[in-house]
Amino acid sequence: MIIGLALTVGGVWLLTLDVSAYYLVAWLALLLSAGLLWAKRSAAQWVMALVLIATLVWSLYEAVLNFWQLEPRLVMPAVLGILLLLPWVRRKLFPLARTANLSLVVATVAVLAFAATRQVGIAGSADFTAHGDRYSPLDQINAGNVQNLQLAWRMRTGEDQGGTDAGHEFNFEDTPIKVDDTVYVCTGHSWVEAIDASTGKLKWKFDPNADTRPDVYLACRGVSYYKAPAGTVTDCPERIIAPVLDARMMALNAQTGQLCRDFGDNGYISLKQYLGNMPAGYHFVTTPPMVVNDRQILRRKSMTNDQPMYEQIKMSIDRRIEAEEWPSDFQIPSEDQLAEEFGVSSLTVRRALRELQAEGVLIRIQGRGTFVVGPRMQCAVFTLSNISEDIAQSGGVHSCQVLAHLTLPPDSPLRSMLPLPAGQDIYHSRLLHIEDGTPIQLEDRFVNAAEAPGYMAQDFTTQPSHSFLVRNTTVTTVDNMIRAVRANEEAQSLLHIDAGQPCLLLDRATWRDGVPVTRSRFLYPGDLYSLRSSHEARPSRITSSLFNVKNR
Template sequence: MTAALRIAHPPRILGLVVALCGAALALGGLWLVVLGGSFYYLVAGAALVATGVLLMRGSSASLWLYAVLLLGTVVWAIAEVGLVGWQLEPRLLVPVVLGIYLAMPWVTRRLTPSRGGVAALLVAALVAVGTGVAGFMQPVGTSGTMVVRNDAGGHDTSVPDGDWLFYGRTPRGDRFSPLDQITTRNVKNLKVAWTARTGDTMRPGEDKGGTDAGHEFNFENTPIKVGDTLYVCTGHSWVVALDAATGRTKWTFDPKADTDADVYLACRGVAYYEAPQGTQTDCPRRIIAPVLDARLMALNADTGKPCEDFGQHGFISLTQYLGHVPAGFHFVTSPPLVIKDRVMLGGWIYDNQAEGEPSGAVRAFDPLSGKLVWAWDVGHDPQNWTPGPDDQLTRGTPNAWGVYTADPDLGLVYLPMGNATPDYFGGHRRAIDEKVSSSTVALDIETGAPKWVYQNTHHDVWDMDVPVGPSLVDLPDGQGGSVPALVQTTKRGEFFVLDRRTGTPLTEVREKPVPQGAVPGDFTSPTQPYSVGMPSLTPKDLTEQSMWGATPFDQLMCRIEFRKAYYKGQFTPPQLKDTIVYPAFDGVIDWHGASIDPYNKLLIANANYIPFIISLAPREHAEAKGLVKPWDGTGNEPPVGGGLAPQYGTPYVGKVHPWLNPIGVPCNPPPWGTLAAIDLVTHKLVWEHPLGTTRDTGPFGTHVNAPLPTGIFNIGGNMTTRGGLVFIGATADDYLRAIDERSGKVLWKARLPAGGQANPMSYSVDGKQYVVIAAGGHSGLGTKSGDYVVAYALP
């Protein structure tokens, strides 16, 4: 009777599902083979179809066949990626789960008896599970111990230890707090000391970036702390003063910024200026802050009221001397650098829209009157000059949109330079553009005269602009003295260590050949500079074998897309077809930079890994299809959608998007975010570990997931303290973490009320140390939005 039931009721539905999945795998596998890829998916798909057919017939030979398939999958997986846990997961997890399911009694009792089938399948599943476990037991990253040099040098004392006066605490941009009340031993006791709300929250239409989807609202601010007050700026250019001990709001000023045309809404910081004693002004202490409609404002630091003697009733226009500025084509997100009676800033020029956009010139203003003191304009002779009322700064020049750093003793400011627009076609760039694009430039603070240029990407057609000024540190010279150095982080993941007096490399840099073959009308540099004397966080080149996915099916789609796309490794030039660019413009290290422990000569950097797809199309075809409308540069730009880069003035329209598979999972393997420590004396990688989990990310754009320790995308930077700690938010899983500087081990973490895509900072009031982070989320990353400023301290 039992045997008859088994024969009469085979698992037909299960068999049909298995067969259909196998057919999909086989068809995709056939496509991959045609493209020159692996045969595995075709063979595995065919075996899965056969397994499904045997299941529908009620034959236990299906178990034997699937056992062979599972064992073959294990052999193939190890041959492709070895014992690497996250690489084995998409290859083994789903096949193992299916194998265990097929061995369950409710399946096997409906199959024609055949000795050993279940046992063979269970053995195969056990081998596969063991292989996966062995893979996940392998160490991920690099573990080591730093060299302790507590007597080697010290921190910049120009800023009181308890204050945080600049974006990076000091003009050196080291993001290091000399406070040591919070240590590796007691950090586990950190509690919320206070939480403040700015009141400035996301508005309708600001949940995504891009001209077709609305604006992108982000809270990327690093507060500054002066005396007993914190100063914060928000995504709509509000400035809020908070009591540093309690978080109580002292004042708020809303400049009523017109942000309708701006696609990126953020303010990363404000600046502080204190007039010399005896200066005749009603505003001796002032906060100088950018406004997103291309203005600069000065506010009384004590009352929040505009300083009447600055420009026109507290405001100056940043579009003066720029000629025609289409709506949304120029604004400032970074804090100005205020030092030596100069307010220095550049600005964001709308990427990839057109040639001849407004000038990228850097300007210096008087912090009291707001008058222009000098402009650094690479298209003018001399480059540092003061334009008159009817003069215009050279259009289309490279801009410096990130945070600047400076050495006041040398009298130099260091600029992180971007590209002359647009980014993905450089065939029309001028010699003046080529010289300073994607470079670090040193200017005289008082006059704006250029002192040196160091370029880290030649003829940049990938948007590898330098997004933040270098961090300054004094390094031993090997003869008992020290050399004034700087470390320039890059989107490429390379670290260039230069003598900050001359721009001369202090560690070896080598020009290496890179892929060639630009689109007609453009060219590529035959070589690019690599900082071979320093560790690199640049990811390995992608291969078909390195493609990832949550399941074999989406991994297969990534393999197909990889084979279809054009890719020759790092610096693959954009083509007239889908081109994989990795690293890409989101960078390995973006606008947040790195931190430096000046005592232990240790650099801490958080890195981000996601490839992008870029493609170019002839302009006439794009306009004929209505993808972009013709524009001569007058008036405002016509609406552009679909993630397109119109690149007016060039022969091509571009398109760019992150490379995710159909379920929204990256095609490159984990880790997608890491934190690393580099010894600046020995030039060795001390440790590197994945940073963050998948808790708040998931397939199909969801934000609920198991907290898998893959390392995750991060936007925002880290801070190092004298207590031996590294504090970092940044990750898409909405935590603030405290990490042991010596080992990279996470010692403490706290759940934030919203995304912490900002650099944390630290200060003290009445002997009590606080750690503060802005928690307001990031539209582009998709983290929870809010308006929180959260402070932590020991009980």
């Protein structure tokens, strides 16, 4: 009865959308069957049998022999028919209604047999412009002559002649597509190649110059074909849509192999939008693109998906703010709207927003909503002094408490702090620096194991991590960002500060010729430190430093 009522409401809604009235008629009949079933009348089975037979006839009329259109029309009625045929239902409700039982059996079997024997494929087409089909309507090659097939041609993509990256897993996983007289394939390095279907000769090849260095797995699952509707003004009426390994999507002219400049940004779109902080090598497209109603659909895998959802929401919001999609003073969507967008509870969204507020990224105004905080002033920071030396120079005594010193496990969410390929070790140390018994700095440091051999053997209670890294690593680029934040509860407890007390956060990343070396976050109580900058009058000669100016 409940199912019948729900489906009847759906049938009314579909009728308002100018969809076939059959849905409403069938579900009203199903509602009648439910009422007869409630009254334990055998006529319920007769009505259900009529619904099944009528649905089969109507489905054939509306969807012909298209399996994927028949499946949603036939499966639900068949399941309900099977339910009425279950022994404990049939014997209890209709012990004497053999004729009605037989009619329902015949109708249910007919529907299931018809659906099960439908072949899946693109009827009447010699082209394969999409993936997922397991049946071809072409009959020139069949079970009787398949053993006589001979090789017509062979071609090589060229990647086995110097294209394979040493140390990276490389596979050819493409399912080719055929359009007219051309076969299209993609390779592990995101090359797209058009091949003459008759001769195997290469027609054209396009190389997007994908940055494959951070990736440990090189593969492309396939491309898709799209033909613009008649009358569309474009230089690319026929397109090949293809993923690029470095988290891009591109559109190529199917005839010439040139980029379609009216697609995205000169032929490319980024797949990282709304994904927050997505390190290079952590994004992989797992399916060929699928074009449905002029829209592209694909499935991706993100190696950062092991992070808690509230962290992923924070990264996504940060990304939108950095891209200025949410500019300063912008009122962000409500908690309920964000919960619906990310498919999580309001509590998860609330935690993400609360932490972003504590970090000074967002501000909540009672009765009005949550807003993006205005722009922060940025300046260059080139020097970071040795904290133990600073304390000694001021006459204090430095000590260090090691809170964590380990190699991060492969599934740790903290691995996203340093953009390195999966399988490459990352060291993490968390240190609390103390002056004369007072905690003054909380240090979280992430280190590329390959760049700092011997790091895990060090005793950081006797020497600062900074000193070891200066002596044993080579750094060519340093990036620093300082901002005012509110510490979380754990940091408040470690630094012995109040909940509302502001802190200075120094976020520092270092590289050697583009290879990440370290990522460090230093948290200072705001009343113990200040930022001092000195520079010459010319703007290009700016220098600044962070000094310990403990109030005494």
